[in-house]
Amino acid sequence: MEAGEAKSKKAGGPRLCCICNQRRPVLKRPKTLQQICRECFYEVFEEEIHQVIVVNRLFKSGERVAIGASGGKDSTVLAYVLSELNRRHSYGLDLFLLSIDEGITGYRDDSLETVKRNELQYGLPLQILSYKDLYGWTMDEIVKMIGLKNNCTFCGVFRRQALDRGAALLKVDKLVTGHNADDIAETVLLNILRGDIARLSRCTSITTGEDGPIPRCKPFKYTYEKEIVMYAYFKKLDYFSTECIYSPNAYRGFAREFIKDLERLRPRAILDIIKSGEDFRIATTTKMPEQGTCERCGYISSQKWCKACVLLEGLNRGLPKMGIGRARGGINGDHTRETKAGSKSIETKQCGSLDF
Amino acid sequence: MACNSSGCESGCNGREKENGGKTEEVAVAGGVNQESVCVKCKCNEPMVFGDGGSEDGRFCADCFRNNVFGKFRLAVTSHAMITPSDNVLVAFSGGSSSRVALQFVHELQIKALKNYEASRDRSLPVFGVGVAFVDESAAYPSLSTGMVDAITWIRSTVADLSPPEKDLHVVPIESVFGSDSLEARDRFVKLLDSVSDETGKEDLLLHLRMLSLQKVASENGYNRLVLGSCTSRLASHVLTATVKGRGYSLSADIQHVDARWKVPIELPLRDCVWQEITRLCHLDSLKTVELARHPQSGINDLVSSFVALLQEENPSRECTIVRTAAKLTPFYFNKIPETDDSCVPLATQRRLKKFNLKYDGSMTTEAFCPICNGPLNRSDSSDLNTLDGCLETDDVLYAACCSSCRFQILPQDRSSLEHFGSLLPHHMISQAKHQKVNSQAYLRERIKDCLLLDNEEAV
Numbered sequence: 117m118e119a120g121e122a123k124s125k126k127a128g129g130p131r132l133c134c135i136c137n138q139r140r141p142v143l144k145r146p147k148t149l150q151q152i153c154r155e156c157f158y159e160v161f162e163e164e165i166h167q168v169i170v171v172n173r174l175f176k177s178g179e180r181v182a183i184g185a186s187g188g189k190d191s192t193v194l195a196y197v198l199s200e201l202n203r204r205h206s207y208g209l210d211l212f213l214l215s216i217d218e219g220i221t222g223y224r225d226d227s228l229e230t231v232k233r234n235e236l237q238y239g240l241p242l243q244i245l246s247y248k249d250l251y252g253w254t255m256d257e258i259v260k261m262i263g264l265k266n267n268c269t270f271c272g273v274f275r276r277q278a279l280d281r282g283a284a285l286l287k288v289d290k291l292v293t294g295h296n297a298d299d300i301a302e303t304v305l306l307n308i309l310r311g312d313i314a315r316l317s318r319c320t321s322i323t324t325g326e327d328g329p330i331p332r333c334k335p336f337k338y339t340y341e342k343e344i345v346m347y348a349y350f351k352k353l354d355y356f357s358t359e360c361i362y363s364p365n366a367y368r369g370f371a372r373e374f375i376k377d378l379e380r381l382r383p384r385a386i387l388d389i390i391k392s393g394e395d396f397r398i399a400t401t402t403k404m405p406e407q408g409t410c411e412r413c414g415y416i417s418s419q420k421w422c423k424a425c426v427l428l429e430g431l432n433r434g435l436p437k438m439g440i441g442r443a444r445g446g447i448n449g450d451h452t453r454e455t456k457a458g459s460k461s462i463e464t465k466q467c468g469s470l471d472f
Numbered sequence: 473m474a475c476n477s478s479g480c481e482s483g484c485n486g487r488e489k490e491n492g493g494k495t496e497e498v499a500v501a502g503g504v505n506q507e508s509v510c511v512k513c514k515c516n517e518p519m520v521f522g523d524g525g526s527e528d529g530r531f532c533a534d535c536f537r538n539n540v541f542g543k544f545r546l547a548v549t550s551h552a553m554i555t556p557s558d559n560v561l562v563a564f565s566g567g568s569s570s571r572v573a574l575q576f577v578h579e580l581q582i583k584a585l586k587n588y589e590a591s592r593d594r595s596l597p598v599f600g601v602g603v604a605f606v607d608e609s610a611a612y613p614s615l616s617t618g619m620v621d622a623i624t625w626i627r628s629t630v631a632d633l634s635p636p637e638k639d640l641h642v643v644p645i646e647s648v649f650g651s652d653s654l655e656a657r658d659r660f661v662k663l664l665d666s667v668s669d670e671t672g673k674e675d676l677l678l679h680l681r682m683l684s685l686q687k688v689a690s691e692n693g694y695n696r697l698v699l700g701s702c703t704s705r706l707a708s709h710v711l712t713a714t715v716k717g718r719g720y721s722l723s724a725d726i727q728h729v730d731a732r733w734k735v736p737i738e739l740p741l742r743d744c745v746w747q748e749i750t751r752l753c754h755l756d757s758l759k760t761v762e763l764a765r766h767p768q769s770g771i772n773d774l775v776s777s778f779v780a781l782l783q784e785e786n787p788s789r790e791c792t793i794v795r796t797a798a799k800l801t802p803f804y805f806n807k808i809p810e811t812d813d814s815c816v817p818l819a820t821q822r823r824l825k826k827f828n829l830k831y832d833g834s835m836t837t838e839a840f841c842p843i844c845n846g847p848l849n850r851s852d853s854s855d856l857n858t859l860d861g862c863l864e865t866d867d868v869l870y871a872a873c874c875s876s877c878r879f880q881i882l883p884q885d886r887s888s889l890e891h892f893g894s895l896l897p898h899h900m901i902s903q904a905k906h907q908k909v910n911s912q913a914y915l916r917e918r919i920k921d922c923l924l925l926d927n928e929e930a931v
């Protein structure tokens with residue numbers, strides 16, 4: 117069956133939640149298409165995440181854990197659910213929110229306000245580190261220096277490292293991020309499309325960087341984006357919808373649209389893609405590419421200097437174009453086809469949350 | 473260059489008439505740097521296909537053709553796909569890919585025949601070629617009328633490819649259910665009807681198609697089965713397999729050789745893209761027949777249109793996808809099983825050695841899904857072990873299947889499993905029951921050089 121709807125239709129009379137069989141169902145669970153009530157939804161949603169944490173032994177009691185908080189829906193729900201589970205199941209974690217202030221006027225202001233409210237709402241301490249703290253430059257200053265055109269190179273590189281640098285600065289044991297099942301499925305597909313076998317073998321790991329200074333983990337690995345939105349909606353959680361204002365073309369890419377289409381046709385496909393990613397037969401030698409550290413800052417890097425340090429060096433020497441790769445766009449599309457082919461990327465966002 | 477101007481004198485006018493305005497469009501698109509001579513031989517006039525694809529107008533007809541045939545021949549020789557003593561069955565659907573596969577195998581055979589006639593001792597026999605067409609009209613009743621014409625056309629196409637003469641086997645897909653054609657058809661229709669998932673139905677049909685090809689191959693003494701699958705087809709397969717959670721077994725499906733079947737499957741066109749195939753058909757006037765399929769709305773179709781979109785964005789995307797999947801570790805059966813056949817020429821043996829991939833011995837599997845014949849991951853097959861001693865057909869069937877077939881082909885309602893099992897071809901059911909015996913035999917095969925007794929009794 118593409119959809120599991122038939123079950124609920126069999127039962128005659130007034131429809132009841134197919135989990136508790138008591139209350140009226142108010143939603144169709146995106147992952148399973150079961151019609152369930154709100155209470156049961158909270159229950160299964162939280163319990164699944166708890167199981168993922170337990171089965172994968174994500175945390176040890178007494179650990180200091182930073183939740184990467186952007187104010188967006190994923191990290192907001194993550195912060196809420198984690199603090200709830202920490203209390204309920206006595207994980208014994210020292211949780212706090214870690215936010216990065218890129219220094220983009222009018223962009224972070226609102227989302228940081230959201231995170232600040234979350235601090236109060238969930239009783240979690242908040243640490244904000246600015247790009248100025250981490251890199252010595254704000255995004256606005258960078259844009260002033262290089263113009264709007266190439267900022268996404270900086271955006272992506274700096275953002276990718278910001279949380280790790282911040283976590284190292286604050287001496288945490290673990291960093292958790294709100295990457296959800298849709299994100300991971302998308303990454304699996306993109307790595308296949310790009311031919312990146314090394315990343316393909318790593319991208320479904322629930323914990324990464326265990327050999328590095330600070331392991332990162334993704335408790336939402338099996339959680340559907342739609343369910344996260346639904347949870348935030350019903351719980352009336354306070355979140356900020358983030359889109360990078362410096363990236364007006366951060367449209368949904370082919371891969372993301374494809375995943376949404378798949379989900380409509382067969383909700384389980386997202387989990388199946390992740391399963392495939394976990395099961396791919398990849399030789400162990402491919403799995404561990406040589407990874408050194410940056411000579412300047414100690415961050416993981418395959419080159420002598422990491423990308424951020426190269427970009428910073430350029431900025432500091434007044435040569436901002438240094439380290440910026442080949443220009444984007446200009447795909448040699450056939451103009452007779454629909455133009456959308458040429459103007460779209462296969463990725464979701466050029467500087468989006470994927471790398472966060 | 474000449475073709476960009478309206479007054480082209482290099483004979484493009486005639487072609488422009490044929491292709492409508494397309495030639496011009498391509499030139500304007502800037503995708504083609506039109507030279508007046510072929511970039512390979514630097515003397516002949518390049519071909520302009522006007523299909524809007526990449527590399528149009530770069531090669532002359534001969535060089536284009538040689539290039540495609542060269543890829544085919546390299547695949548054949550480097551994997552010892554066809555040796556003189558072989559009897560090869562080509563699966564021909566009437567479509568472009570299998571038409572090209574058939575053509576190329578035919579050309580190899582002609583060459584082999586010439587060599588045979590020219591050689592003094594006539595020591596190397598010429599390999600045999602047969603053609604199989606699977607009649608799927610039982611699945612698509614609307615096809616029935618067109619099928620008669622299609623089969624007539626296929627007969628004449630195959631007849632035209634002689635000498636050397638080729639047997640044609642037209643196999644109704646329901647033949648795997650037994651020799652009584654009415655009863656077989658009835659069971660086939662019932663089985664298909666009991667699969668509610670559209671994609672599951674399509675895939676089951678593919679599995680049954682393969683079973684019928686295997687059946688006709690082994691019943692008629694063929695030892696190789698050639699399929700026309702090209703890069704583009706495999707690229708779609710990589711993504712559909714990923715989306716269906718079949719990541720583990722994927723690498724088995726996309727290699728040049730797949731010997732998990734009784735008659736090993738070979739994909740000599742694995743390295744040719746669809747565009748090359750269609751261009752070649754156009755160039756050599758190879759006719760094809762398209763049987764109208766029923767409209768598909770499942771996962772497979774969604775993936776196909778996704779791949780088409782990607783291909784538009786980047787013409788080499790299909791190749792990249794297949795190249796990624798090719799980096800996955802293949803299975804022990806992804807090569808022609810070694811034989812003592814002294815007919816394999818030394819040169820072939822050497823080439824085989826040179827191209828043979830390294831196999832990771834620790835990653836082999838021993839159990840296969842009875843429905844799709846995909847190798848099972850340990851996590852999937854763990855259920856099999858917990859069911860020790862339980863021989864109820866339905867439980868064994870469920871436990872023996874891969875997670876993908878469980879979801880999209882088996883009935884969701886466990887109580888109807890037994891009925892479903894009774895509809896499956898005998899071959900599939902017996903495979904489920906003998907799963908364990910098979911795996912035992914396979915394990916034995918791997919350690920036989922260390923065993924002191926020949927028979928099972930030693931265990």
Ligand SMILES: [Zn+2]
Pocket residue numbers: 133134135136137138139152153154155156157
């Ligand atoms: Zn309920």
Ligand SMILES: [Zn+2]
Pocket residue numbers: 267268271272360362363467
């Ligand atoms: Zn940006």
Ligand SMILES: [Zn+2]
Pocket residue numbers: 410411412413414415421422423424425426
């Ligand atoms: Zn660095």
Ligand SMILES: [Zn+2]
Pocket residue numbers: 510511512513514515516531532533534535536
């Ligand atoms: Zn030429």
Ligand SMILES: [Zn+2]
Pocket residue numbers: 841842843844845846873874875876877878
């Ligand atoms: Zn299967």
